[in-house]
Amino acid sequence: MYKATVIIKLKKGVLNPEGRTIQRALNFLGFNNVKEVQTYKMIDIIMEGENEEKVKEEVEEMCKKLLANPVIHDYEIKVEKIE
Amino acid sequence: MKIAVTKFLGTNCDLDVCHAVKLAGGEPELVFFTQENLDSYKGAVIPGGFSYGDYLRAGAISARTPIIKGLKKMVEEGKPVLGICNGAQIGLEAGFSKGTLTNNLNAKFICKWVYIRVENNKTPFTQYYKKGEVLKIPIAHAEGRFYADDETLDYMYKNNMIVFKYCDETGEVTEEANPNGSIDNIAGVCNENQNCVLLMPHPERASEKILGSDDGLKMFKGMIDYAKRI
Known part of the structure; x- marks a missing residue:
């Protein structure tokens, strides 16, 4: 079995209102040194597969078809073998 | 003049839309998301x-x-297809036009009356305006901020794919009249063929x-009359 972890983040230049709101709240709390906050979406997928490379290819396909929106998102995929 | 009104798990404006389609002279029929064949319908909302x-992304x-x-x-x-709110998010996720709709700039759900300029x-829906x-x-909505990169936006302007813009009461497209941070105040778009509008x-x-305005009814009238001709 494999665990694939997909991290979906906004492309550079796309505004992140959630991150900006969190940053403002941190500033309100006195953390005035906080200049930027980014939030990501992380998805763990437990799946069967032949090897790490094949699993990664398949998850890449999942990102293109559903998990990420190519207009605004970049994504990273990490794969590890699990028991 | 049968018009398909789509129903997904969590759709909640379907009966209001059916009412508006009836007011405009159409015959609405609710169609569940499991149905693939829509050949018997002249149009869809x-x-x-x-x-x-809204799991993953609204409409995803x-x-x-x-x-x-x-x-x-x-x-x-070339049949008329109209996506409203979550329907517009679904339409863009499905690639019916270009660009995307994402979180409002103020990170809040916004519910209020606005003005939009044609x-x-x-398009079939805007022909009477x-x-x-x-x-x-x-x-x-909470995810209504229209976004597209410069190249895409350029393409959309060149192909008349921008249908509505948020404006003030006098029709001026201003930053104050933009409720959600949409790029260029864009409130609605369409496809290259102009037969699918997403707003x-x-x-x-x-x-x-009695609802406070009947400015939207002509969209359904335009749709029904267009559908009669095809």
């Missing part, structure tokens, strides 16, 4: 709501259900005077 709880799950195949065929055949009156006409129509405001909630 994808109503708003919170399909699949709905855009991968069987009915999308039928809707896509309708769009390709930028393109060559004048270019530049100002409509009073409500919005209700965030709710025309069905402005289809009778």
Whole structure:
């Protein structure tokens, strides 16, 4: 079995209102040194597969078809073998 | 004149849309998302709501259900297809036009009356409006900020794919009149063929005077009359 972890983040230049709101709240709390906050979406997928490379290819396909929106998102995929 | 009104798990504006379609002289029929073949319908409306709880991204799950195949065929055949609010998010996730709708700039759900200006009156839905006409129509969304990169936006302007813009009461497109941070105040778009319009405001909630405005009714009238001719 494999665990694939997909991290979906906004492309550079796309505004992140959630991150900006969190940053403002941190500033309100006195953390005035906080200049930027980014939030990501992380998805763990437990799946069967032949090897790490094949699993990664398949998850890449999942990102293109559903998990990420190519207009605004970049994504990273990490794969590890699990028991 | 049968018009398909799509129903996903979490769609909640379907009956309002059916009412507006009836007012405009059409015959609405609710169609569940599992149905793939929509050949017997002359047009379709994808109503708003919170399909699949907006999980992943608003509209993302709905855009991968069987009915999308039928809707896509309708769009390709030139039949009128209207996506409202969550329906617009679904339509863009399904690739019926370009760009995307994402979280409002103020990170809040916004529910209020706004004014929109007709930028393109060559679509079936906007044929009874004048270019530049100002409509009073409500919005209700958290993910309605239209975004597209510069190249895409350029392409959309060149192909008359911008249909509505948020404006003030006098029709001026200003930053103050932009409720959600949409790029260029864009409130509604269409495909290259102009037969599929996707907008965030709710025309069905402005289809009778008793609701506060009937500015949206002409969208459904335009749709029905166009559908009669094809």
